[in-house]
Amino acid sequence: MLIKRPDDILPSEITPPEVYADRRRFLQVAGLSAAGLALSQPTRLLAAQSGLPGPIAKSPLSTAEELTPRKDITSYCNFYEFGTDKSDPAANAGRMQTRPWTVKVDGLVGKPKTFDIDELIKLAPLEERIYRLRCVEAWSMVVPWVGFPLSALLKQVDPLGSAKYVEFTTLYDPKVMSRLPVLNWPYKEGLRLDEAMHPLTLMAVGLYGDVLPNQNGAPLRLVVPWKYGFKSAKSIVHIRLTDKQPNTAWNDAAPSEYGFYSNVNPDVNHPRWSQAKERRIGDFLKRPTLPFNGYADQVASLYTGMDLKKNF
């Protein structure tokens, strides 16, 4: 983001070969290389042990690509409230209390409501969704999220016809989080309502069959797989429907670098680096970045007639 450029990623930050071998072993054992509908044995076991309401079905919306190892997903993180180094969130986010936790949903809705998190995670059947995550810093991962569609939550509050956007506000607790003004706290993100209602847009409550680790945004985070990773607000406490495009933390910090839409687009470079390629965590060579992070067939129609160079 503002701090690190893709070229600043040290070789030591890239998955070593033994972890890579571990990943292959996991895939063989778990039989997770193909996205099927069946519940794999490890998924059942993890769901039972994690306290997530199970069973967790495997979503057909998943990619069949190789998973990034759990230890990379949980140790190479961006969560600036806990520090700006990739390892800071794993070291510091344990201080955040994720129970009790409520999420207020209000604004232009017929039935505003404050949900307790334990009620919220039972609103809709949980699914395992394996998505590519493409960070604006030009690295990517493949993450087996556990969650439910955001649309299931929004339908509970009856969005009004005048609602056009959704604003997400995340926890800011200076007792356990950074007091440095790195970004305008609390962290905010936003989507257009049709993006928010899209079947790919996920509220994640877990990964790898287990509850979300704090550093990955416990107890509830947004995942929008065709947008850069910073759209996926972590540790959400408030969701507000509005008729105006909301301000977002990164757009406030550097409007020329981080737009509201932030769709993954290999043709629109970040002003300080190319977005044409990405390094999959664990790989040595870069691979081409795909328009909409490979989800163009499902989402390109949301932007028909828009100039995506202007609306970056």
Ligand code: MTE
């Ligand atoms: N959410 C909050 N509250 N604070 C943050 O700093 N960072 C964003 C996003 N959500 C961030 C956040 C960025 S820049 C990215 S790339 C993703 O979280 C990273 O998610 P991960 O660490 O789980 O891979």
